Amino acid sequence: MNLRKTVILVLCLMVLTVGLCVAASAETIHTTDHEWGPLTGPIKEATCKKGPIYQQKCGICGTTREVEYGSPIKSAHNWGEWNVVTKAECEKDGSRNRICTICGETETQVIAKTGHNFGSYTVTVQPTCTTPGKETSTCQNDPHHMIERDVPPLGHDYGDWQDEVKATCTTPGTAIRVCSRDASHIERKTVPALGHDYSYTDQPEATCTTSGVRTYTCKNDPSHTYQETVAPLGHDFGEWTVSVAPTCTETGTEIRTCKRDSSHTETRTAAALNHNWGPWEVTQKPTCTESGSQKRTCLRDSSHTETQTVKPTGHQHTKWVITKQPTYTEEGERKLYCDDCGELIRTEIMKVRGLYGRTICVIGPRLRDSNLSPYNSDNWYMYTPFDASKDGRQTFKMIGSNEHEVGSATLTVRDGTVTFDYKVYPNVDITLEFFTIVNQMGDLHEYEPEALSSYAMVPGRAYSIEDDFGGDTNLVLYFCSRGDYTINRNVKDAELGKPYYMQLVRSMMSIMDK
DSSP: OHHHHHHHHHHHHHHHHHHHHHHHHHTTOOOTTOOBOOOEEEEEOOOSSSOOEEEEEBTTTOOEEEEEOSOOOGGGOOBOOOEEEEOOOSSSOEEEEEEBTTTOOEEEEEEOOOOOOBOOOEEEEOOOSSSOEEEEEEBSSOTTOEEEEEEOOOOOOBOOOEEEEOOOSSSOEEEEEEBSSOTTOEEEEEEOOOOOOEEEEESSOOOSSSOEEEEEEESSOTTOEEEEEEOOOOOOBOOOEEEEOOOSSSOEEEEEEBSSOTTOEEEEEEOOOOOOBOOOEEEEOOOSSSOEEEEEEBSSOTTOEEEEEEOOOOOOSEEEEEEEOOOSSSOEEEEEEETTTOOEEEEEEEOOOOSSOOEEEESSOBTTTOTTOSSOOOOOOBOEEEEOSSOEEEEEEEEETTTEEEEEEEEEEETTEEEEEEEEOTTEEEEEOOEEEESSGGGOSOOSGGGOGGGOOOTTOEEEHHHHHTTOOEEEEEEEEEEEEOOOSSSEEOOTTSHHHHHHHHHHHHHHHO
16 A cells, blocks of 8 residues: 555655756756756857857757857848939939848938939021031030030032133133032132143155154143144164074074064175084094094084194004113113003113112001002012002101111192102112002002002192092002112112111001091
């Protein structure tokens, strides 16, 4: 029994507690019985009158409430439409206002004055040629406002000049023109005398050789005339044309005709053309001792020919033949033959040999000392490399057998050419002369002069570096001749064992290495 009463009492207390919580929530009354959670939202934005509205929820009973948190926003007015209070005029401002539908606040603005809006002008007083007029414009905003301005005078609008009194060749006249706006406005001017305006006719007309008569008549007044004599025109000849063609030996005839009168002609003689000879053609080839002949033909007339004698060529290609070698005690003999016809030209006595051999070279590396030599030789013969890239003159010793100096040689480079010459000392006799200039020693198939006659060059003659050596300026002189000599005060030891010779050889070999 007591337990039942206790349970009933507890239930009554719980019902009473819930009822009190609900009542407190409905009236938004804060009691210490709720445990409110954090603000959520805002659920309503701020207005010009209230701040933003947030929501809170009780963590015990789940009741919610609205809380204003923050300040109102004045810029959040909800304005109504503008109402014109005072209308703006041309020269006076107006005003207008509007009311916030939330808080009832009023905002007022000034309406700027409109200013005048004048339309187009209307002429009220017409201008004349010489006096101004008036025109008026009315404001479209307020027709009581008007402005007026002057219209400039129109000025005269004259027509074309008309003759009042016509001018003549010798007397002036007058002319007038009338204003199209006012016929009472007239302008007058003096027209100068016209002067004569002559044209002419020729009767009779002048010819190449006779005079004519020219009559002038004034276009302004045909009664004004005068005459003058027209001089003969002279001939106006055209180009000369051939009537009889000239030949190589005979003259011709040319004629030209006057353009004014074809019966007038002029004639002149056309000079003979002379022969236009073609090249000479050999009809009989000359020999060393007998004349030949050659003929040429005129290119204008093949019947005209000319013949002339061609002189004998002379012995152009010769060679010495030694018929008896000289010894140290007996003279020898050699004969000069023509290679072309075989004729014996002359016989010479060869002097007794000197004490030393008969080969003479220009100083330079020896064939036996140089690994650049194209020959597998132990021969002492010398060759002379030289540089022809710059103009100048180079002098070298001439060396005979047994290393004796027997003369001097010169190489001259000038204006793209090379010239070789030499001079032997007294008591030195050259019995066989040979020299040549090549790009390299390998160009020669042999080194004995008797076998190299096809390579022989002429002392004192200029040879072109471009044409004869292909533009190569690193060249080789090979002078190898035969001769007899004896030792004397000129012919002396060449001193090839001294350092200067080895230095000269090294310098020459460096030219070949380039």
